[in-house]
């Protein structure tokens with residue numbers, strides 16, 4: 001979904017941090033993108049090249065760290081792997097699963113100069 | 114263009130370059146031109162202090178040779194992971210370049226969230242009930258709003274923000290009812306964001322204790338992720354769509370508090386399984402309330418109006434309680 005506008009938000013964050021923290025160039029960007037976030041990493045990489053043009057992050061390397069989907073099954077009373085956001089528990093097949101991670105969309109770290 | 118800011122791609126009907134009549138200024142670094150070219154523009158109606166997380170108010174001169182000497186003061190970013198209070202920018206020695214790793218840990222949607230909180234504060238102070246109407250294209254959002262406005266306008270002041278990629282057709286349909294409406298064209302953007310709505314609010318100048326209906330861009334995916342500061346998302350689904358839509362687009366049904374199953378007048382002609390549809394919706398959101406309605410015949414709308422009245426009342430009373438003490 002809307003990778004373009006999310007990528008623009010990333011670049012905006014980079015510009016802001018550049019002003020705040022006094023760096024003029026971003027060489028690498030580490031993003032944490034959860035498997036259940038709905039974000040397509042490939043689309044984001046494509047957008048990143050386009051959106052960073054003419055900015056302090058032009059030519060920067062984009063590293064996307066994928067975090068797996070996980071949930072807490074109320075029936076099994078344990079943490080289970082989730083492959084879709086509102087999916088069933090892989091152990092009992094029930095739907096009483098609360099997502100605990102996997103929807104992250106975060107700028108984690110930058111290599112700057 | 115920055116879409117979270119909305120200044121780049123979205124256009125506000127009747128807007129001649131963002132107004133200079135408004136309260137505060139902030140600087141945006143727009144992604145599609147020189148990076149150090151942060152420009153100021155004024156926006157919003159603010160009679161209160163800001164604490165959103167983008168640097169504003171203190172952007173000094175920006176040069177264009179990739180050496181920054183501007184120091185944006187980081188304002189307390191509610192809920193942000195990183196505390197900028199220490200003022201890293203102050204440590205920076207201009208011209209001294211060094212490679213380093215900086216920890217950021219910032220949520221990509223955090224900017225939208227802070228704009229949404231601003232809008233939410235504005236609604237709370239004014240006792241306004243704001244509802245964000247979402248659906249796929251053509252489910253009947255505008256038809257429903259036109260009908261609801263006609264039925265409620267004697268009791269409530271009502272204003273509408275219309276989001277579409279292009280045209281101001283829907284805003285014109287709304288204005289024909291006598292209600293205030295502003296069209297926001299998102300261009301290629303597939304959803305409204307909180308900053309676009311903030312800009313629209315200045316122009317609308319809504320009355321205290323009124324109803325604000327926001328019609329989002331017809332899209333069951335993206336608007337789910339963007340909080341506009343509304344009290345509730347209301348999702349429309351029409352009987353001409355599949356009953357498994359809530360399972361196919363779960364985020365939207367999870368984000369909504371009320372589902373209006375619209376075009377009930379067509380049910381006799383269709384194989385639509387209402388119970389199955391509601392079951393799909395409740396699976397992704399056990400707290401979702403559902404009403405079966407027709408924007409055409411008015412069926413079921415009395416219950417919807419009662420739902421609106423109760424929440425509008427609450428918003429008004431909360432604002433009064435705030436003012437009282």
Ligand SMILES: Nc1nc2c(ncn2[C@@H]2O[C@H](COP(=O)(O)OP(=O)(O)OP(=O)(O)O)[C@@H](O)[C@H]2O)c(=O)[nH]1
Pocket residue numbers: 248249250251252253254255256257283330331332375376377378379406407408409410
């Ligand atoms: N039969 C029937 N038709 C309806 C009803 N509500 C809307 N329609 C028709 O559905 C079509 C689309 O309605 P709109 O109100 O424009 O839908 P929308 O959700 O605002 O569409 P977009 O803004 O383009 O996303 C129009 O032809 C309406 O007349 C209803 O309750 N019953």
Ligand SMILES: [Mg+2]
Pocket residue numbers: 254255256283328
């Ligand atoms: Mg419409």
Ligand SMILES: [Zn+2]
Pocket residue numbers: 001002005302303304335336
């Ligand atoms: Zn989108």
Ligand SMILES: [Zn+2]
Pocket residue numbers: 073074075076077089090091092093094
């Ligand atoms: Zn289980």
